Amino acid sequence: MRIDVVSIFPEYLAALDLSLIGKARLQGLLELSVEDLRRYTTDRHRTVDDTPYGGGAGMVMKPEPWALALEDVLERGAAAPGPAAPGAGTPPGERPVLVVPSPAGEVFTQAVARELAEREHLVFACGRYEGIDERVVDWARERFEVRPMSLGDYVLNGGEVAVLAMVEAIGRLVPGVIGNPESLVEESHSDGLLEYPVYTKPALWRDRPVPEVLLSGHHGRIARWRRDLQLRRTAARRPDLVAALDPAALDRADRAV
Numbered sequence: 078m079r080i081d082v083v084s085i086f087p088e089y090l091a092a093l094d095l096s097l098i099g100k101a102r103l104q105g106l107l108e109l110s111v112e113d114l115r116r117y118t119t120d121r122h123r124t125v126d127d128t129p130y131g132g133g134a135g136m137v138m139k140p141e142p143w144a145l146a147l148e149d150v151l152e153r154g155a156a157a158p159g160p161a162a163p164g165a166g167t168p169p170g171e172r173p174v175l176v177v178p179s180p181a182g183e184v185f186t187q188a189v190a191r192e193l194a195e196r197e198h199l200v201f202a203c204g205r206y207e208g209i210d211e212r213v214v215d216w217a218r219e220r221f222e223v224r225p226m227s228l229g230d231y232v233l234n235g236g237e238v239a240v241l242a243m244v245e246a247i248g249r250l251v252p253g254v255i256g257n258p259e260s261l262v263e264e265s266h267s268d269g270l271l272e273y274p275v276y277t278k279p280a281l282w283r284d285r286p287v288p289e290v291l292l293s294g295h296h297g298r299i300a301r302w303r304r305d306l307q308l309r310r311t312a313a314r315r316p317d318l319v320a321a322l323d324p325a326a327l328d329r330a331d332r333a334v
């Protein structure tokens with residue numbers, strides 16, 4: 078998978094050198110590059126923003142540097158051999174995805190992460206200030222599959238932090254990035270529920286014992302206990318997720334919880 082990020086604060090993305098994502102880059106599983114939007118300005122002051130037409134507070138990102146940056150990213154993506162299939166690049170007919178982080182976007186969920194993890198080329202456009210001139214998004218629709226994407230119902234100062242979260246969520250689903258793929262199976266949101274609580278040694282810590290069932294060695298009872306806790310925890314913390322569950326995915330014991 079190839080990932081390009083365009084930002085006026087490329088240093089923000091330095092965290093992507095670390096941990097599992099950093100390792101996946103070294104292994105060639107992810108090819109990630111970060112471009113400074115100011116490199117694509119043409120004036121002496123390297124201006125990326127201007128006042129909004131129609132008035133109002135704040136500044137809007139100018140369209141010209143964005144178009145030049147995205148064209149450059151497209152050209153390099155077309156020329157680059159895709160790591161999964163040497164010599165292939167973006168598969169013919171598959172347009173790269175342009176993710177535009179914005180509080181006005183579609184909510185980024187595990188389902189979206191799974192969908193984007195299947196794509197060959199993702200481009201992230203980090204807006205700042207009041208956002209990017211909307212014509213960039215319209216123009217980009219002719220070249221990319223455009224996905225305005227929100228992390229949740231709150232406002233960040235720009236797209237960079239959202240990109241860190243999304244690249245981590247997507248990157249860990251790329252085959253080979255997580256050493257033990259089984260750890261992806263029982264985590265929160267893999268089956269529409271929150272994950273069960275976990276414990277490790279010692280069995281007694283500050284007068285608090287580990288739930289006895291986990292020491293029983295009885296796999297069936299442990300699985301039932303975990304499932305019950307998933308259901309109860311999800312009902313308490315995220316009733317919206319319980320309402321969205323497919324009733325066919327619940328067994329009789331689930332319904333009794």
Ligand code: ADE
Nearest residue numbers: 178179180227228233239
């Ligand atoms: N940029 C500003 N706020 C955001 C949010 N909630 N999600 C994604 N990008 C953002």
